[in-house]
Amino acid sequence: MSKQPLLPIPELQETADRFLTWVKPLISAQQYQQTQARVKQFVDGDGQTLQKALRAFAEEKSHSSWLIDAWLESYLCVRDSLPLTTSGGFRLDLRYPDTGLMRVAYMIVGFAQQSADYFNDCLEPNLSPRQEPLDMYQWKPLQGIGRMPGADCDHYEMAPMDKQVRYVGVFWKNREFLVPVLDEHHRVYSAASIAKALEAIVAGQFSDQCDKPAVSAMTMSLAGGEEAHAFINEVRDNGENQANLLALSHTLINIYLDESFAETDNETLRNFSYLEKKRLWAYKPLTVCANLADNRLFAHLEHGWYDAGALQTMFARSEIVAATHAEGEQATVDLPVKLLQWQFTESQRATLGTWDRRHRQRAGQYRVDAAVVPVDGEKIPQRTSIDALMQFVLQYAQQQTFGKIRNTYEAVDVSHFQRGRTECIRPVSSESVAFVKALIKGKATAEQFSDAHAEHKNRIKACKRGHGVNRHLLGLRLMADKLGLQPALFDDVGYQTITYDFLSTSSLGDRRYMGDFAFVPTVIGGLGVSYFTTDEQDFLYCIAYHEQQQAIVEKFKHDLGEAGEKLMQFFS
Numbered sequence: 063m064s065k066q067p068l069l070p071i072p073e074l075q076e077t078a079d080r081f082l083t084w085v086k087p088l089i090s091a092q093q094y095q096q097t098q099a100r101v102k103q104f105v106d107g108d109g110q111t112l113q114k115a116l117r118a119f120a121e122e123k124s125h126s127s128w129l130i131d132a133w134l135e136s137y138l139c140v141r142d143s144l145p146l147t148t149s150g151g152f153r154l155d156l157r158y159p160d161t162g163l164m165r166v167a168y169m170i171v172g173f174a175q176q177s178a179d180y181f182n183d184c185l186e187p188n189l190s191p192r193q194e195p196l197d198m199y200q201w202k203p204l205q206g207i208g209r210m211p212g213a214d215c216d217h218y219e220m221a222p223m224d225k226q227v228r229y230v231g232v233f234w235k236n237r238e239f240l241v242p243v244l245d246e247h248h249r250v251y252s253a254a255s256i257a258k259a260l261e262a263i264v265a266g267q268f269s270d271q272c273d274k275p276a277v278s279a280m281t282m283s284l285a286g287g288e289e290a291h292a293f294i295n296e297v298r299d300n301g302e303n304q305a306n307l308l309a310l311s312h313t314l315i316n317i318y319l320d321e322s323f324a325e326t327d328n329e330t331l332r333n334f335s336y337l338e339k340k341r342l343w344a345y346k347p348l349t350v351c352a353n354l355a356d357n358r359l360f361a362h363l364e365h366g367w368y369d370a371g372a373l374q375t376m377f378a379r380s381e382i383v384a385a386t387h388a389e390g391e392q393a394t395v396d397l398p399v400k401l402l403q404w405q406f407t408e409s410q411r412a413t414l415g416t417w418d419r420r421h422r423q424r425a426g427q428y429r430v431d432a433a434v435v436p437v438d439g440e441k442i443p444q445r446t447s448i449d450a451l452m453q454f455v456l457q458y459a460q461q462q463t464f465g466k467i468r469n470t471y472e473a474v475d476v477s478h479f480q481r482g483r484t485e486c487i488r489p490v491s492s493e494s495v496a497f498v499k500a501l502i503k504g505k506a507t508a509e510q511f512s513d514a515h516a517e518h519k520n521r522i523k524a525c526k527r528g529h530g531v532n533r534h535l536l537g538l539r540l541m542a543d544k545l546g547l548q549p550a551l552f553d554d555v556g557y558q559t560i561t562y563d564f565l566s567t568s569s570l571g572d573r574r575y576m577g578d579f580a581f582v583p584t585v586i587g588g589l590g591v592s593y594f595t596t597d598e599q600d601f602l603y604c605i606a607y608h609e610q611q612q613a614i615v616e617k618f619k620h621d622l623g624e625a626g627e628k629l630m631q632f633f634s
Contacts, residue, residue: 067478150362180201181204328604428607441630448571456622462624531560572596
C-alpha cells in the first residue's frame, strides 16, 4: 500500500477565488470584470455539476491520481516532433571516478544497480527535504520503457519484470549497440567489463558487420507522431527491425558517445536539446550524452515520464553507487555486444533522408543563451526565498523588454502525492507587479517587497498542498468535455490568459547534478527559461528561443542584469 496521500480536489469556490486573484494582474480592469461575472456564473451553474463529476471520477481513481491519465495524455498525444515540442536537454554536473569510457562505465553501473534494486524490490524510497516518502512511479523506467508512436496518441512499451539480461543502448557514429549491464539474475556487471565493451565499440571492432548508414535509423524518432507511426508500422514487418525497436524500448537508459562537443556549453546544450545534428532515439525517457575528450556530460529527456526532481535523485544515487563500486575488486568478463542492423528499402531510406533534412532545418531555428546576474548574498535578508527573487528579476526584465508583464509558468513538485507530478504556480501577482514597477522607478518600499515575497510563498504552499489553480481547472474542463458541457468560463479571456505560458520556467535550485535546461518555448513568441544559482551564488538564467528573437533576447539579458543591480541596491 502506498504511503502517499491522494491528490486532493480543492473546493470549487476556493479555486474560483484563487483564480481571480491570480489572473487579475494579467488582464485589464474591463476584462477582469467580465471574468468575475463568468466565474460567478460558473460557480453557480455548470461548475457544481463538473465538480461533482470530478469528485466521482477521483473516487474511481482512489488507487492512483485523478490527474495522471490526463497528464500523460497531454504529452503522449503531442503529434509534432518531440525535441521541438515537449522534450529537452540539460547539462550534468556529476562526479564519477576516472575519465573517458571508464567514467561512462561507472555512470552506467550507478544506474544499473538502481535498476537491479528495482527488479529485486529493494529500492530505497525517495524522500522529500521534510523526509516525506515520495511517489516512486517515476522510477518505473528503471524497468526499461520506451515511448512508441501511435496514429492518434503514443504509448509506452515496457520490458517484462521476469529475470533476463538487461541492456543499455549505446550510440556511436550513427550506429546503435546493445551492451548488457545486468545478467539474467539481475546482478550488475563490473564497470571494467562495461568499459571494455565500450572500448570495443569505439575502436570499431564491429564496423565490418555493416556499412555505415548515410542517415541514422534514429531519424525515425524525430518525425511527428502520425508519420513515425506509419513508418515504424511499415518497417517492423521485417523481423530484425521489429526486434531492434523492441530492444530500444527495453533498454534501461541510452548512452550517446561523442569524440567532441561544441566549444561552449550553450551550443552543446542546444545540440542535445533540439537534436539538429545529433541522432539518438528520441522516444527514450533518458539518454546521457558523454564527451570522451573532456568528460562533459549532457542529457536528452523525453519528458512524458520523468520530472527533473526524480532524475536529480537518480543521478545523486548513481554517484554513490559508482564510488562504492570503484573501491572494490572488479572482475572483467567479455560482454556480448550487439550491433543493431536495420533492413530498409530504398524508399524508406529516402524518407529518412527527407526527414533528416527537414529536422535539421527546423531545429536550426532555435537557440540557447545564458545570462549570469551577479548578486551579493550577504545583502539578501535571511529567510528570503531565492526562487521568489529570481522570479522578480524575470518580471523586471519582462516589463523593461516587452513593456508589460505576462503570464509565467513555474513548476512545483507534488510527488509527495500518489502519482504526483507537478502543480503549476503563477508567480506574477498584483503584489509582485507593484514591487517590480516601483523597483524600476527606484521607489520600492520594504512593505512592497514583503507583500510580494509573502504572496509568492503562499502560492508555493497552496500548490504543494495540491490546491493550485490550473490542474483543478483542467480537471473540470475534462469533465465538461466528458459531459458535453460548454461553460463560458473556458472561452473567457481570463481563462485563456491563465493557461497561456509566455514564459515557461523551471528550476531545481542549484546546478549540482542537473542544470541549464533547454526546451522549445511553449507558445510562439515566448521564451523557455530555466534558472539556477551558481557556485558563487549568482543567478543564472538559461534562455531558449527562436532565432527571430535574437535581438529581443539580448535586451532581455541586459534587463535581467539591470534587475539584479536594482535588487542589490534595494537591499542595501
